[in-house]
Amino acid sequence: xDTPVLLIALPLLTAFSLGIIKIFSxxxxxxxxxxxxxxxxxxxxxxxxxxxxxxIVYHLGDWDNLLGISLVxxxxxxxxxxxxxxxAYAVIIYSLVYVDFHELKYYVLSFLLIAGVMGMSLxxxxxxxxxxxxxxxxxxxxxxxxxxxKASFEGAFKYLVMGMLSGAFVxxxxxxxxxxxxxxxxxxxxxxFGDAPMLVRQxxxxxxxxxxxxxxCLVPLHAWLPDVYCGAxxxxxxxxxxxxxxxxxxxFIRIVYLLFGMTTGISQVMIYWGVLTFLVAHILAYQQESxxxxxxxxxxxxxxxxxxxxxxxxxxxxIAGSYHLFNDGLMKATLFLxxxxxxxxxxxxxxxxxxxxxxxxxxxxxxxxxxxxxxxGLPPFNGFIxxxxxxxxxxxxxxxxxxFFVPIGSLLSLGYYLKVIKALYSRAEGELExxxxxxxxxxxxxxxxxxCLVMGIIPNLSLALITNIPKFLLxxxxxxxxxxxx
Amino acid sequence: MRKFASLVVxxxxxxxxxxxxxxxxxxxxxxxxxxxNYGVEETKALNLVTAILFDxxxxxxxxxxxxxxxxxxxxxFLVPKRTASMISARFSIIMQQTTSLVIPFLFIIGAYxxxxxxxxxxxxxxxxxxxxxxxILITVTFGIRYSDRQVRSRIKSFMESFxxxxxxxxxxxxxxxxxxxxxxxxxHFNLGVPGDLISSGIIPHLNVxxxxxxxxxxxxxxxxxxxxx
Amino acid sequence: xxxxxxxxxxxxxxxxxxxxxxxNLIKIAMGIxxxxxxxxxxxxxxxxxxxxxxxxxxxxxxxxxxxxxxIPQALSxxxxxxGAATTALMLALIIKIYxxxxxxxxxxxKKLKG
Numbered sequence: 001x002d003t004p005v006l007l008i009a010l011p012l013l014t015a016f017s018l019g020i021i022k023i024f025s026x027x028x029x030x031x032x033x034x035x036x037x038x039x040x041x042x043x044x045x046x047x048x049x050x051x052x053x054x055x056i057v058y059h060l061g062d063w064d065n066l067l068g069i070s071l072v073x074x075x076x077x078x079x080x081x082x083x084x085x086x087x088a089y090a091v092i093i094y095s096l097v098y099v100d101f102h103e104l105k106y107y108v109l110s111f112l113l114i115a116g117v118m119g120m121s122l123x124x125x126x127x128x129x130x131x132x133x134x135x136x137x138x139x140x141x142x143x144x145x146x147x148x149x150k151a152s153f154e155g156a157f158k159y160l161v162m163g164m165l166s167g168a169f170v171x172x173x174x175x176x177x178x179x180x181x182x183x184x185x186x187x188x189x190x191x192x193f194g195d196a197p198m199l200v201r202q203x204x205x206x207x208x209x210x211x212x213x214x215x216x217c218l219v220p221l222h223a224w225l226p227d228v229y230c231g232a233x234x235x236x237x238x239x240x241x242x243x244x245x246x247x248x249x250x251x252f253i254r255i256v257y258l259l260f261g262m263t264t265g266i267s268q269v270m271i272y273w274g275v276l277t278f279l280v281a282h283i284l285a286y287q288q289e290s291x292x293x294x295x296x297x298x299x300x301x302x303x304x305x306x307x308x309x310x311x312x313x314x315x316x317x318x319i320a321g322s323y324h325l326f327n328d329g330l331m332k333a334t335l336f337l338x339x340x341x342x343x344x345x346x347x348x349x350x351x352x353x354x355x356x357x358x359x360x361x362x363x364x365x366x367x368x369x370x371x372x373x374x375x376x377g378l379p380p381f382n383g384f385i386x387x388x389x390x391x392x393x394x395x396x397x398x399x400x401x402x403x404f405f406v407p408i409g410s411l412l413s414l415g416y417y418l419k420v421i422k423a424l425y426s427r428a429e430g431e432l433e434x435x436x437x438x439x440x441x442x443x444x445x446x447x448x449x450x451x452c453l454v455m456g457i458i459p460n461l462s463l464a465l466i467t468n469i470p471k472f473l474l475x476x477x478x479x480x481x482x483x484x485x486x
Numbered sequence: 487m488r489k490f491a492s493l494v495v496x497x498x499x500x501x502x503x504x505x506x507x508x509x510x511x512x513x514x515x516x517x518x519x520x521x522x523n524y525g526v527e528e529t530k531a532l533n534l535v536t537a538i539l540f541d542x543x544x545x546x547x548x549x550x551x552x553x554x555x556x557x558x559x560x561x562x563f564l565v566p567k568r569t570a571s572m573i574s575a576r577f578s579i580i581m582q583q584t585t586s587l588v589i590p591f592l593f594i595i596g597a598y599x600x601x602x603x604x605x606x607x608x609x610x611x612x613x614x615x616x617x618x619x620x621x622i623l624i625t626v627t628f629g630i631r632y633s634d635r636q637v638r639s640r641i642k643s644f645m646e647s648f649x650x651x652x653x654x655x656x657x658x659x660x661x662x663x664x665x666x667x668x669x670x671x672x673x674h675f676n677l678g679v680p681g682d683l684i685s686s687g688i689i690p691h692l693n694v695x696x697x698x699x700x701x702x703x704x705x706x707x708x709x710x711x712x713x714x715x
Numbered sequence: 716x717x718x719x720x721x722x723x724x725x726x727x728x729x730x731x732x733x734x735x736x737x738x739n740l741i742k743i744a745m746g747i748x749x750x751x752x753x754x755x756x757x758x759x760x761x762x763x764x765x766x767x768x769x770x771x772x773x774x775x776x777x778x779x780x781x782x783x784x785x786i787p788q789a790l791s792x793x794x795x796x797x798g799a800a801t802t803a804l805m806l807a808l809i810i811k812i813y814x815x816x817x818x819x820x821x822x823x824x825k826k827l828k829g
Contacts, residue, residue, distance in 0.1 A: 002661050002666065002667065005661075005666070005667040009654055009657065009658065009667060012548070012552060012650075012654055013651065013654045013655075015552075016647050016650040016651040016654065017647065017651055018647075019559075019643050019644070019646075019647040020644060020647045020648070020651070023640070023644065058666065058667075059666055060544070060545045060666060060667050060668055061541065061542070061544060061545070061660070061666060061667070061668045061669045061670060061672070062660075062665045062666045062669040062671075062672030063542060063672075066516075066517065066520075067517070067520065067521075067542055068542050068543065068545075069543055069545045069546065102563050105559055105560070105562075105563045108556075108559055109556065109559070109560070112552060112555075112556050115552070116552075119549070127543075127546060127790055127793070128543075128545060128546055128549070131546050131549035131550060131553075131793060131797070132549055134549075134553055134797045134801070135549055135552050135553055135556065137801075138553055138556050138557060138560075138800065138801060138804065139556050141560075141804060141808075142556065142557075142559075142560035142804070145560070145564065145808065145811075146563070148564075150815055150828075153808060153811050153812050153815065154812065154824070154828075156808055157740070157805070157808045157809070157812060160801070160804065160805050160808060161734065161743060161747070161805075163801075164747045164801055164805070165731075165747070165750075167797075167801075168747075168750050168751060168754060171754055171794060172503075172727075172754055172757070175754070175757055175758055175761060175787070175790070176506065176510075178761070178786070178787070178790075179510055179512070179513075179761050180510065180511055180512075180513055181513050182512075182513035182514060182515040182516060182517060182518070183513075183516075183517050184517070184786070188517075192513055195511065195513070196511055197509045197510075197511055199505060199506060199509045200506050200509060200510060200511070203502055203503070203505075203506040206502070488735075488736065489736050492731075492732055492735035493732065495731075495735070496728040496729075496731050496732045496735070497728065499727070499728060499731065500724045500725065500727060500728030501724070503723070503724040503727060503728075504720060504721065504724040507720035507723070507724065508717070508720070515784060515786075517786065518784045518785060518786045521785055521786065522770065522782050522785065525772075525785075526772055532771060532772050532773065533770070533771045534770035534771065534772065534782075534785040535770055535771075535785050535788050535789050537785075538785055538786060538789040539789045539792065539793075543789065546790075546793055547793070549793075550793045550796050550797060553796065553797050553800045553801075554796065554800050556800075557800040557801070557803055557804045560804055560807070561803060561804065564807045564808070564810075564811055565807065565810070565811075606771065607769075607771060611792065611796060681773075707803050710807070711803065711806060711807060711810065
């Protein structure tokens with residue numbers, strides 16, 4: 001009954017207590033980490049299962065609907081929570097071996113990051129969203145800098161400046177919203193927002209777009225991402241690409257649908273901007289030599305697809321978009337964890353360095369190849385299904401141009417991912433010495449890549465979770481009534 | 487060229503902002519009206535800002551404390567730990583004696599502001615900053631080595647973790663007593679009489695926890711930033 | 716009111732301009748500080764009611780005519796703490812970058828990076 005808040009409170013408590021635990025026993029840190037992550041995953045499962053039956057509203061501090069802060073778990077939040085649970089658990093297990101720098105701080109910051117992302121997806125309050133948004137940002141900067149290399153400091157600084165700008169715009173939009181609605185609760189804000197003058201509403205939309213857009217890499221604002229990904233540890237890349245970017249996008253989608261509704265103007269902005277985003281990102285990705293940069297640009301491209309689908313504003317569009325959001329989280333995490341194994345064992349960071357690894361590490365390479373094929377959008381993987389749904393949805397709503405560019409984008413991504421696959425399975429000059437890989441690195445990668453395949457063959461598994469999402473997005477009165485308890 | 491382009495962007499944004507300000511409408515602020523009219527009755531805290539921060543929107547404050555925690559632990563690993571020295575002026579004995587004289591009073595003011603946060607202006611954040619000033623003063627006047635010897639960094643991080651944990655545990659206490667997370671009046675805490683020092687349930691306790699956390703966090707941040715390699 | 720709004724718009728623009736044009740890392744940090752102060756000023760303006768009292772009531776006499784809006788005040792406290800914390804993190808990163816490159820200017824750092 002009290003589980004929803006534990007999803008946020010448990011990682012916070014773990015993060016706070018790790019410092020004290022270390023004083024008593026250094027060995028206990030990892031044990032506590034694993035136990036906490038496992039319990040967290042179990043809690044998420046139970047909450048998601050409950051939310052699939054009936055959306056949950058949890059009033060913090062027992063204040064009634066409007067006075068305090070409430071957590072709202074509808075299908076969309078539940079999907080995000082599930083994604084967070086799976087990825088966070090996989091990355092924590094992976095980190096047990098991968099992370100050999102500032103271990104304690106790494107776990108502390110990771111748990112704070114997970115709590116922040118979770119808070120962003122569950123909260124039903126505008127300002128609370130901002131607070132969690134900042135927690136996520138600050139822990140991200142720290143995790144980028146944690147390797148203490150030259151590149152990581154510059155990346156972190158660039159990220160920090162962009163992040164602070166985006167935070168300033170989001171805060172400005174939130175306080176303007178408070179002034180015109182007199183409330184912070186999503187439900188009441190949404191109910192009163194229509195009375196605001198047109199110009200104010202437009203400004204607020206622009207500020208939210210700039211603010212969250214910087215974080216989820218809308219194309220002219222994406223410049224920080226490749227530099228950041230280069231210097232960061234691979235486990236953070238997986239978290240960032242799978243969760244941090246997605247959470248910002250989630251927040252933006254939630255706000256747009258609640259406050260503004262999907263009007264034609266906003267719809268067109270999102271669709272064409274989405275198309276622009278994935279085209280530019282694909283073309284830039286094509287020129288990359290560095291693996292992490294390539295994957296970074298590919299992450300930006302997937303954001304473009306999701307924006308396009310969500311911007312359609314139809315039921316099928318939302319289903320397609322949220323399904324792609326979920327799938328991309330899995331695929332990108334697999335790729336980054338796989339690349340992390342390559343760089344951990346043989347120090348490969350460029351595409352050329354991959355030569356011959358397909359033969360010396362067949363299983364890991366195979367897992368990476370599965371995720372690659374999925375992200376290009378080839379059957380029978382999950383990426384194919386979600387991209388196909390996006391194409392269909394765009395076609396139905398007669399955005400023919402947008403629909404036309406979806407396969408073009410896939411074709412472009414085929415171009416650069418083929419380079420990766422080719423490098424993996426071409427003969428290297430010298431014989432490669434590969435030390436055995438710890439199971440803690442391999443198993444999360446295998447599990448995630450298997451998930452890509454399973455979701456592709458049995459799409460009904462996750463579609464059951466997603467089918468209810470349009471109900472709460474399209475008609476904001478459903479969400480308002482849910483939050484107000486009517 | 488770059489300057490000109492930036493100028494254009496900035497002018498457009500600023501004028502957009504100005505135009506928005508001029509066309510702002512006001513709403514009926516039911517929420518703040520409610521806080522003003524019933525805030526004291528519901529939370530028994532006279533300071534409404536504290537009532538909002540630590541009761542109605544206590545979850546925000548937990549997030550805020552988390553931000554300070556995250557930054558303090560990040561800065562602590564970013565800067566070197568081994569060679570602790572810093573550029574400083576050598577102060578005369580007058581300065582050192584005055585500092586030692588001031589410190590007890592600072593401690594009293596800090597403690598007062600934390601403890602009376604729900605009655606008068608102040609609270610955990612303001613009081614915590616004043617407590618942090620003590621270590622900052624020691625560092626500036628007597629140098630970083632002395633300061634680190636007086637208040638060991640391990641103790642500071644322990645205090646910080648303890649404060650942050652205390653906040654969450656107090657929240658969970660509300661759940662144990664039958665309410666929701668961070669519930670105050672609704673989980674049968676005795677709220678007392680408004681205006682008393684021991685009143686308004688968990689608010690003063692949360693204030694103490696936040697004060698500990700902020701004081702320790704800020705002194706960790708300052709001492710780490712001032713270290714030289 | 717209008718003058719304050721103008722001041723806020725100008726301050727916000729000024730901060731952004733500094734971030735966009737300046738090469739010195741410390742100045743970028745200052746620009747962000749200016750932007751954040753503009754936003755805090757906006758919080759204060761929105762909570763202000765002409766003739767209102769501070770939102771700290773008395774135990775016995777609760778009868779104040781007008782009390783300023785306490786919500787933006789509480790929110791601005793949160794925003795200030797978050798802003799200060801992030802600025803501290805930024806300064807720490809600047810120190811690290813300066814230790815590596817011995818310069819604070821972005822173009823020189825780029826040159827050193829090659």
